[in-house]
Amino acid sequence: MYKINENYLKLPGSYLFSNIAKKVAAYKEANPxxxxxxxxxxxxxxxxxxxxxxxxxxxxxxxxxxxxxxxYAPDLGYEFLRSAIRDNDYKARGVDIALDEIFVSxxxxxxxxxxxxxxxxxxxxxxxxxxxPVYVDTNAMSGRTGEYLPEQEKWSxxxxxxxxxxxxxxxxxxxxxxxxxYLCFPxxxxxxxxxxxxxxxxVDYANKVGAVIIYDAAYEAYISExxxxxxxxxxxxxxxxxxxxxxxSKNAGFTGTRxxxxxxxxxxxxxxxxLNALWARRxxxxxxxxxxxxxxxxxxxxxxxxxxxxxxxxxxxxxxxKVIMEGLKSAGFHVSGGVNAPYVWLETPDGMTSWDxxxxxxxxxxxxxxxxxxxxxxxEGYFRLTAFGTYENTLKAIERIKAL
Amino acid sequence: MYKINENYLKLPGSYLFSNIAKKVAAYKEANPxxxxxxxxxxxxxxxxxxxxxxxxxxxxxxxxxxxxxxxYAPDLGYEFLRSAIRDNDYKARGVDIALDEIFVSxxxxxxxxxxxxxxxxxxxxxxxxxxxPVYVDTNAMSGRTGEYLPEQEKWSxxxxxxxxxxxxxxxxxxxxxxxxxYLCFPxxxxxxxxxxxxxxxxVDYANKVGAVIIYDAAYEAYISExxxxxxxxxxxxxxxxxxxxxxxSKNAGFTGTRxxxxxxxxxxxxxxxxLNALWARRxxxxxxxxxxxxxxxxxxxxxxxxxxxxxxxxxxxxxxxKVIMEGLKSAGFHVSGGVNAPYVWLETPDGMTSWDxxxxxxxxxxxxxxxxxxxxxxxEGYFRLTAFGTYENTLKAIERIKAL
Numbered sequence: 143m144y145k146i147n148e149n150y151l152k153l154p155g156s157y158l159f160s161n162i163a164k165k166v167a168a169y170k171e172a173n174p175x176x177x178x179x180x181x182x183x184x185x186x187x188x189x190x191x192x193x194x195x196x197x198x199x200x201x202x203x204x205x206x207x208x209x210x211x212x213x214y215a216p217d218l219g220y221e222f223l224r225s226a227i228r229d230n231d232y233k234a235r236g237v238d239i240a241l242d243e244i245f246v247s248x249x250x251x252x253x254x255x256x257x258x259x260x261x262x263x264x265x266x267x268x269x270x271x272x273x274x275p276v277y278v279d280t281n282a283m284s285g286r287t288g289e290y291l292p293e294q295e296k297w298s299x300x301x302x303x304x305x306x307x308x309x310x311x312x313x314x315x316x317x318x319x320x321x322x323x324y325l326c327f328p329x330x331x332x333x334x335x336x337x338x339x340x341x342x343x344x345v346d347y348a349n350k351v352g353a354v355i356i357y358d359a360a361y362e363a364y365i366s367e368x369x370x371x372x373x374x375x376x377x378x379x380x381x382x383x384x385x386x387x388x389x390x391s392k393n394a395g396f397t398g399t400r401x402x403x404x405x406x407x408x409x410x411x412x413x414x415x416x417l418n419a420l421w422a423r424r425x426x427x428x429x430x431x432x433x434x435x436x437x438x439x440x441x442x443x444x445x446x447x448x449x450x451x452x453x454x455x456x457x458x459x460x461x462x463x464k465v466i467m468e469g470l471k472s473a474g475f476h477v478s479g480g481v482n483a484p485y486v487w488l489e490t491p492d493g494m495t496s497w498d499x500x501x502x503x504x505x506x507x508x509x510x511x512x513x514x515x516x517x518x519x520x521x522e523g524y525f526r527l528t529a530f531g532t533y534e535n536t537l538k539a540i541e542r543i544k545a546l
Numbered sequence: 547m548y549k550i551n552e553n554y555l556k557l558p559g560s561y562l563f564s565n566i567a568k569k570v571a572a573y574k575e576a577n578p579x580x581x582x583x584x585x586x587x588x589x590x591x592x593x594x595x596x597x598x599x600x601x602x603x604x605x606x607x608x609x610x611x612x613x614x615x616x617x618y619a620p621d622l623g624y625e626f627l628r629s630a631i632r633d634n635d636y637k638a639r640g641v642d643i644a645l646d647e648i649f650v651s652x653x654x655x656x657x658x659x660x661x662x663x664x665x666x667x668x669x670x671x672x673x674x675x676x677x678x679p680v681y682v683d684t685n686a687m688s689g690r691t692g693e694y695l696p697e698q699e700k701w702s703x704x705x706x707x708x709x710x711x712x713x714x715x716x717x718x719x720x721x722x723x724x725x726x727x728y729l730c731f732p733x734x735x736x737x738x739x740x741x742x743x744x745x746x747x748x749v750d751y752a753n754k755v756g757a758v759i760i761y762d763a764a765y766e767a768y769i770s771e772x773x774x775x776x777x778x779x780x781x782x783x784x785x786x787x788x789x790x791x792x793x794x795s796k797n798a799g800f801t802g803t804r805x806x807x808x809x810x811x812x813x814x815x816x817x818x819x820x821l822n823a824l825w826a827r828r829x830x831x832x833x834x835x836x837x838x839x840x841x842x843x844x845x846x847x848x849x850x851x852x853x854x855x856x857x858x859x860x861x862x863x864x865x866x867x868k869v870i871m872e873g874l875k876s877a878g879f880h881v882s883g884g885v886n887a888p889y890v891w892l893e894t895p896d897g898m899t900s901w902d903x904x905x906x907x908x909x910x911x912x913x914x915x916x917x918x919x920x921x922x923x924x925x926e927g928y929f930r931l932t933a934f935g936t937y938e939n940t941l942k943a944i945e946r947i948k949a950l
Contacts (some may be wrong), residue, residue, distance in 0.1 A: 143725070143756030143757075143816070144665060144669050144725035144726055144756065144757075144758045144816060144818070144822060145665065145666035145668060145669055145820070146664060146665060146816045146817075146819055147663065147664050147665055147666050147727065147824070148666065148823050149665065150827060150828075151819065153827065159622065160830055177690050183618065184620045185617035186610065188612060188614070188615070189610050189611050189612045189615045189619070190609045190610060192603060192610070195607075195609065195610040198606045198609075198839070199606055200604060202602045202603055202606060202646060203597065203599075203804070204600075205593060205594045205803070205825055206593050206594060206596070206620070207593050207600040208591065208592060208936070211591070211592070211593045211799075211802075212802040213589035213590055213591070213799075213801040214587065214589045214801045214802060215802055223556045232781075241652065244796070248652055248804075248833075248834070248836075249834050251833070251834040251862070252834060253943060254831060255831060255832035255833075256832065259551065259687065260550060261548060261549065261550060261551055262549035262550060262551050262552065264549060265548050265549055275831075276831060276832070279831050280832055283663065283828070283831070283832075290547065314605060321547070321548035321549065322548055350724070351547075352547030352548065352549075352739045353548055354548045389728075390647055395615075396717060397617040397618045397834075398609070398616040398617045398618060398619055398835070398838045399609070399617075399837050399838070399839070400652075400835065400836070400837045412547070412548060412550045413550075415550055415555065420550060420554050423554060423557065423687075424687070426682060427566055427679075427683050428654060428655070428656060428659035428660065428680070428684055428687075429652075429656055429659075429689070429696070430612065430652070430653050430655040430657070430801075430804060431802070431804065432804070433802065433804045433837065433840055434605070434654075434803070435803070435804050435840075436837055436839075436840075438602055439809060445830065456655070476712060526652060532612070539672045
């Protein structure tokens with residue numbers, strides 16, 4: 143008799159955003175007349191920019207003609223896209239990344255889950271707490287997290303690095319030594335970030351203890367302050383200890399278009415084995431490339447027009463973040479984030495739990511947010527609002543919260 | 547110090563088609579004046595049909611407008627696509643599949659690799675020999691295949707089911723009991739297939755011994771004979787033992803467009819655990835959906851125009867298959883396949899090895915095919931040609947082979 147992967151049975155409940163979607167659907171069904179506004183899941187609302195739309199129409203036409211049709215893509219992704227990535231995301235910031243260190247994918251969520259494939263089961267992971275649930279859940283699926291302890295809402299074999307008001311929402315170097323460290327800056331969910339000097343400490347630490355950093359830079363386009371690094375490779379020595387994940391979802395609105403990439407420098411080795419080669423093997427064996435049309439869309443993000451247009455989009459969302467921050471502050475809430483990231487992290491009022499506040503906000507203001515505790519135990523007492531709504535809805539939502 | 551997944555180090559060489567691509571690139575660089583024709587990798591050459599092109603242009607325009615923009619897709623895929631799949635691929639064949647038993651993905655290659663995630667490491671797999679390399683390689687990556695034995699070109703813990711001339715290129719029930727059985731009909735690489743009665747034997751066997759069948763039906767659109775099943779669920783009892791993988795790559799030319807789906811019936815249980823729920827959890831946690839534009843393209847394949855146009859494409863390729871079959875036969879080759887599948891399987895002449903014949907054909911006829919031994923030890927002495935070239939190139943290639 144075949145055996146299932148029993149690790150799946152250890153997972154508590156279902157994926158956070160699936161849970162929220164179910165709660166919201168139930169509320170809407172019971173209250174069809176209510177105008178529910180979601181500032182919950184980090185999904186964008188602005189349409190794709192004209193440069194991207196034009197590139198996709200052109201690529202669709204190419205697919206209609208036998209002489210310009212594209213079948214299977216190259217394993218690592220089309221060179222036109224990888225060149226644009228190398229030049230704009232790295233060279234322009236003084237970072238030297240080779241074309242075959244860039245792996246184009248269908249998004250950072252897939253990559254952040256799949257990257258675990260190239261590591262042994264007996265690695266101990268360290269995550270920020272709160273944290274994007276995918277890092278922990280996918281490691282749980284691989285048997286790397288030990289047992290789930292419901293009372294603590296923690297896994298027995300995960301090193302949690304609390305990011306709370308007391309730590310200025312940044313993790314401190316862990317007391318126990320991890321093998322794999324997940325870092326995400328600008329951070330989801332707290333919207334906080336760290337300086338280049340602070341990230342350098344993490345790189346130095348990882349190199350010292352022989353850990354690998356999975357660095358999720360999905361929100362780098364939202365950085366507004368000068369001393370915040372856009373890539374971990376801006377730090378000295380990062381190439382020997384870090385993998386970087388990037389996404390087109392938030393900088394260019396590709397949440398429903400699906401494109402991302404992972405960078406694995408060839409200097410990154412474990413006992414002489416290059417992680418770049420392992421990932422190349424996985425990428426070539428278990429994946430068949432992002433669609434040609436979508437890779438052309440990604441290339442267009444780096445065109446002059448595309449850069450200007452996506453910059454405007456980011457500014458639009460960051461204006462929403464400002465509206466949320468200022469509105470909540472004036473209503474007496476304690477808020478953080480929102481300056482280098484499209485997420486505002488607020489303390490729930492009157493000692494409410496995160497889920498109580500979720501229910502309260504949904505029922506009384508018809509606003510959907512994300513309970514901080516859904517991202518980890520140290521998220522309890524916090525709540526995430528995203529700046530990805532429309533400006534009109536964001537204004538309306540904040541007025542409703544102020545009126546509570 | 548972090549540890550890598552040592553199973554990757556056991557993998558011999560690189561992925562078959564990457565190897566071929568390297569050999570061909572080297573030949574072309576050394577012989578830039580040669581007109582190399584590929585009947586090797588199973589990549590299509592005909593453009594996407596007008597119904598699909600129209601649907602994609604329309605979907606691109608929707609993404610350009612805030613009121614019709616689409617962000618994150620539903621976990622299982624859009625209902626418009628899953629309904630079309632249910633109605634056309636299943637209901638129309640008398641098979642009752644529910645919408646939440648269909649999981650839309652970025653292709654059958656990804657699914658056939660990723661499906662292993664929901665099974666324990668200590669399952670023993672059985673595969674046809676020769677076989678699509680992804681099934682074996684991805685299980686090797688998960689530590690399920692034992693050690694690689696270079697002299698036998700086999701893994702120590704895999705049950706190989708030879709499919710040779712002696713078995714009419716169909717597998718026989720294995721002597722040792724497997725936990726997971728991979729079947730692909732119409733078959734890649736041999737182009738052979740089995741009847742519904744034969745497949746029923748496999749379903750009965752799997753139910754009897756408690757095995758699960760991973761049924762890859764990527765080539766079902768090429769079936770021309772009546773008693774060949776298009777879905778394993780046409781067999782009684784398949785819902786309690788089988789997962790079916792489907793692709794848009796070959797029936798609609800989506801190799802570079804990327805779309806597929808997996809069906810997991812809710813009746814499929816292991817000790818009371820539904821595999822459907824496990825895959826739903828994986829799908830929701832490690833994947834973020836196929837692009838909206840591509841899901842609309844998939845829907846268009848099932849429109850009346852789309853069905854007529856893709857049927858014409860399949861007929862075009864099957865005419866190529868006929869050209870290959872008849873040409874090779876008249877040149878004295880022994881061939882099989884090519885009737886219900888776009889692959890022709892030929893015996894290498896004069897006792898040549900598969901790779902010798904590959905080199906011979908590349909050097910002397912400038913034709914790229916795929917060495918049978920690349921698909922497994924029982925593929926030695928065979929060679930795969932695909933019908934996915936253009937008609938003109940296929941004719942030219944066969945003339946060249948005949949002239950050898």
